Structure formats: C-alpha cells, structure tokens
Amino acid sequence: MTRLLCLVLLLASCLPAIAETRYSGEQTLWQDTVWSGDILIDGILTVAPGVRLEIRPGTTVRFTFFDSNGDGIGEHEIFIQGRLLALGTAEQPILFTSAETAPRPGAWGAINMMASEDDNLLRHCVVEYAYRGFHAHFGKGRIEDSLFRRNLRAFQFQDSTVRVSRCRVLDNFNGLQFRDATVVLEQCRITGSQWAIRGIYSDLTLTGCLIENNRINAVSLRESTLVAEANRIIGNRRGIFLQRGKGTLRGNRIVGNAEHGTFFEDSEVILRDNRITANGRAGIRWLDSQGVIAGNDLSGNGEYALMNDGSGDLQVGSNWWGSVDEKRIDQLIRDRRDRPETGLVRYAVPLSGKPSAGPTATPLLPE
CATH class of the missing domain: 2.160.20.10 (Single-stranded right-handed beta-helix, Pectin lyase-like)
Structure with missing residues (x-):
C-alpha cells in the first residue's frame, strides 16, 4: 500500500498542476472576466474588443504545448484585442509559464496584443518559456516591476507604444526587438541575450x-x-x-x-x-x-x-x-x-x- 501511494504521488508530481479554470481549443471572452488561482490555456484564447481581462495577484497561467508546423515553437497563447490588466504584487506575482514538466524557451506563444489600443498593464509578473513573452502589434502597453526570463524573445513590438519600467530581462535568446514603435525603457536590466x-x-x-x-x-x-x-x-x-x-x-x-x-x-x-x-x-x-x-x-x-x-x-x-x-x-x-x-x-x-x-x-x- 505504501509503495502504491508513493507511485501515485510520483506520477502526480510529473503532471501539470490541476487548473481551477481551463480553456481548450479556440475560445473567446465576450464579457469582462477576472482570473485567480490556476488557469490552463490549452488552445488560443481571444479577449474580444471592448472586453477587459483582469488577473489577480498570485495567479498562475499555464499554456500547453502545441506545434502544428513542426518548427518546435508552441502556438497556444492569449490574444488580446480588448484590455489586459495583470496586476500582481511583489509578494504575490502573476506567473505566465509552460504547462510542460520540462519546458524550454518557445514552449508557448505569447501574451499577444493585437489592435489593442487600451492601456494594457502588466505589473509584478513573471513571464517565462514563451516564443514572445509580450508581443504588441498596433497596441499600447505598460510593463512594470516584472521578470522576463528564458523566452525566445522577451518583447516584440510593431506599430505600438510601450513603456517598460523596472523590469529584469534575463537569459532570453533575444531581449527586445521592435519596428515602427515608440519605446521607453527605464531602470531595467537586460542580460544574457x-x-x-x-x-x-x-x-x-x-x-x-x-x-x-x-x-x-x-x-x-x-x-x-x-x-x-x-x-x-x-x-x-x-x-x-x-x-x-x-x-x-x-x-x-x-x-x-x-x-x-x-x-x-x-x-x-x-x-x-x-x-x-x-x-x-x-x-x-x-x-x-x-x-x-x-x-x-x-x-x-x-x-x-x-x-x-x-x-x-x-x-x-x-x-x-x-x-x-x-x-x-x-x-x-x-x-x-x-x-x-x-x-x-x-x-x-x-x-x-x-x-x-x-x-x-x-x-x-x-x-
């Protein structure tokens, strides 16, 4: 009985954490939504125009790995056309990460701002193992007091206005890349790219x-x-x-x-x-x-x-x-x-x- 219990516990430790909320396939949030606890994204989740997604302190958002074209890059992500407010605290940061037990950079897609003209805000977040940690295309964003680590690209912007303050960008393949953008970086550390x-x-x-x-x-x-x-x-x-x-x-x-x-x-x-x-x-x-x-x-x-x-x-x-x-x-x-x-x-x-x-x-x- 003791051996069986140990085996069950070992197998459980190898699986992704059980999610309190799960999104599978292609889904869209059509009304304002608040997340807390453990969230699993097993697909592409769109936040519709005019809709606000608020993520509370201590929340963990995990993304499963799916690679349709065999390039080794995960495609599951959050696709923001409305507004994102990910407001962690120093004591309870918000974690965006892979659901894999042994993840690598590029295991999931991005926190993806597409034609999102609202003032998107990430504060006290940890973003890791993404293809593009924070991606903005025709968008606006502020990222404060956050850690971006072990992503293929920590940040990528195009035709966007972005301010990054007091962030650490550590051990990503590339740190920040952008075009046709207005970018402010203040009191950040970028190393290991x-x-x-x-x-x-x-x-x-x-x-x-x-x-x-x-x-x-x-x-x-x-x-x-x-x-x-x-x-x-x-x-x-x-x-x-x-x-x-x-x-x-x-x-x-x-x-x-x-x-x-x-x-x-x-x-x-x-x-x-x-x-x-x-x-x-x-x-x-x-x-x-x-x-x-x-x-x-x-x-x-x-x-x-x-x-x-x-x-x-x-x-x-x-x-x-x-x-x-x-x-x-x-x-x-x-x-x-x-x-x-x-x-x-x-x-x-x-x-x-x-x-x-x-x-x-x-x-x-x-x-």
Missing part, C-alpha cells in the same frame, strides 16, 4: 538601465531616434550601434565591451559627458556621421579612443583621452594619418583629467 535591444524605424528612450553581458549588441538601431541617459552598458560584444539615425547620449557608462563601445554610421549624434572606457577595440567608431563629441572620458580603450572611418573631417570638442600629450592623443585616434581614404580628426584642448560624473538614475531593482 544574443541581442539585447534591436529596433528599426522607431523612437527609443533609454534611462537608468543596465545592459550587460549580451553576446552581440547591447543596443542596435537603424533609421531610429535614440535618447540615452544615465545607463550602464557593460561587457557586451558591442555597446551602442546607430545607423542612419539620430542620437543623444549623456551621462552613460559604456565600459568593457569586447569590440566598439559606440558605433555611429551616417547618423546625427550628440555625445556628451559619457564614460566610454576599457572597450576592446575602440571607444567610438565614427562613419560618415556628424554631431558633437565633448566632455567624455575616452581613456583606456584597447586600440583607439576614436576611429574616424568616414571620408569627412571630424571636429571634436574637449574630452579626456587619458593624457594631455598631443603625440599620445594622436596615437589614440585613427584617421587620415593612418588611412588616406578617411577624414582627419581635429580636437579641442583636451580636458586635464577625468570629467565629473554625469547624471545618475535611481538604482536598479535588486536581482
């Missing part, structure tokens, strides 16, 4: 974030606008890449990235009061761009403080190069004197020492 942030045709405001130890770029934007202040961009392959865009960077620490700390191509850039040091190849790579470079700490980078790879000359303001000796500063700059096809770099009287720290932001949430 291939690409931390990728965007095109978008406006990104980045304030007080820590973006560290991502395997490719920390921030990669094309034909976009970037405003970055008081961020720490540390230990990635590359720091910030901006192509055919506009950027204002002030008071950031861009330190210890394996290749370039910053790379600007065919862009308009204001680069003031940043610490851009200890990057493997160069602090700044400048290609056919224009703008202001002044008040920065450019000391201690691996090969060059500044590389001018464009055909035009570059006038640089007063910065700290790690030295005030002109011969030494010349060695830290790659320009026409090294490569005849590129422009010259002319610099103002260098700063006599490291500039004072730029603006600081509220400390990040503890891990």
Whole structure:
C-alpha cells in the first residue's frame, strides 16, 4: 500500500498542476472576466474588443504545448484585442509559464496584443518559456516591476507604444526587438541575450538601465531616434550601434565591451559627458556621421579612443583621452594619418583629467 501511494504521488508530481479554470481549443471572452488561482490555456484564447481581462495577484497561467508546423515553437497563447490588466504584487506575482514538466524557451506563444489600443498593464509578473513573452502589434502597453526570463524573445513590438519600467530581462535568446514603435525603457536590466535591444524605424528612450553581458549588441538601431541617459552598458560584444539615425547620449557608462563601445554610421549624434572606457577595440567608431563629441572620458580603450572611418573631417570638442600629450592623443585616434581614404580628426584642448560624473538614475531593482 505504501509503495502504491508513493507511485501515485510520483506520477502526480510529473503532471501539470490541476487548473481551477481551463480553456481548450479556440475560445473567446465576450464579457469582462477576472482570473485567480490556476488557469490552463490549452488552445488560443481571444479577449474580444471592448472586453477587459483582469488577473489577480498570485495567479498562475499555464499554456500547453502545441506545434502544428513542426518548427518546435508552441502556438497556444492569449490574444488580446480588448484590455489586459495583470496586476500582481511583489509578494504575490502573476506567473505566465509552460504547462510542460520540462519546458524550454518557445514552449508557448505569447501574451499577444493585437489592435489593442487600451492601456494594457502588466505589473509584478513573471513571464517565462514563451516564443514572445509580450508581443504588441498596433497596441499600447505598460510593463512594470516584472521578470522576463528564458523566452525566445522577451518583447516584440510593431506599430505600438510601450513603456517598460523596472523590469529584469534575463537569459532570453533575444531581449527586445521592435519596428515602427515608440519605446521607453527605464531602470531595467537586460542580460544574457544574443541581442539585447534591436529596433528599426522607431523612437527609443533609454534611462537608468543596465545592459550587460549580451553576446552581440547591447543596443542596435537603424533609421531610429535614440535618447540615452544615465545607463550602464557593460561587457557586451558591442555597446551602442546607430545607423542612419539620430542620437543623444549623456551621462552613460559604456565600459568593457569586447569590440566598439559606440558605433555611429551616417547618423546625427550628440555625445556628451559619457564614460566610454576599457572597450576592446575602440571607444567610438565614427562613419560618415556628424554631431558633437565633448566632455567624455575616452581613456583606456584597447586600440583607439576614436576611429574616424568616414571620408569627412571630424571636429571634436574637449574630452579626456587619458593624457594631455598631443603625440599620445594622436596615437589614440585613427584617421587620415593612418588611412588616406578617411577624414582627419581635429580636437579641442583636451580636458586635464577625468570629467565629473554625469547624471545618475535611481538604482536598479535588486536581482
């Protein structure tokens, strides 16, 4: 009898938790709904236009795995056309996860906002093992104080307006990717991704974030606008890449990235009061761009403080190069004197020492 009881308990532990509410197949919520307890999504659940889904603290939402085309990606998800309010607390977060006993990233689809113009809000949520943790297409959303981990893509936006505040984005294949979007990231930590942030045709405001130890770029934007202040961009392959865009960077620490700390191509850039040091190849790579470079700490980078790879000359303001000796500063700059096809770099009287720290932001949430 004792052995039989142990066997039953063992088998029960291998099964998904028994759900208090279950949705199977393709279903639609046609009226305002409140969830609590354990919810199982065994299909695609749509929240109709004009309908509100509210999820209470401590709720667990699980998704079964279904792969119709054999690509290894789960397809069961929540499809929001109305409004989602997932309001957990620090003590009782809301969990969105896989129903599998041994899940992997991509085991379910997404929290999917489609043509949802209401102000969708996730607060104190944990989102894990999804294909796209939070996906917005023609939508609006705020995500606060939440954890996104082990998803294929933590966030994906298109034609949307999204604000992400005080969130941790940890060990996803990619962190955030977006196009034609307006995105605000504040006091977030993004680590352990291939690409931390990728965007095109978008406006990104980045304030007080820590973006560290991502395997490719920390921030990669094309034909976009970037405003970055008081961020720490540390230990990635590359720091910030901006192509055919506009950027204002002030008071950031861009330190210890394996290749370039910053790379600007065919862009308009204001680069003031940043610490851009200890990057493997160069602090700044400048290609056919224009703008202001002044008040920065450019000391201690691996090969060059500044590389001018464009055909035009570059006038640089007063910065700290790690030295005030002109011969030494010349060695830290790659320009026409090294490569005849590129422009010259002319610099103002260098700063006599490291500039004072730029603006600081509220400390990040503890891990």
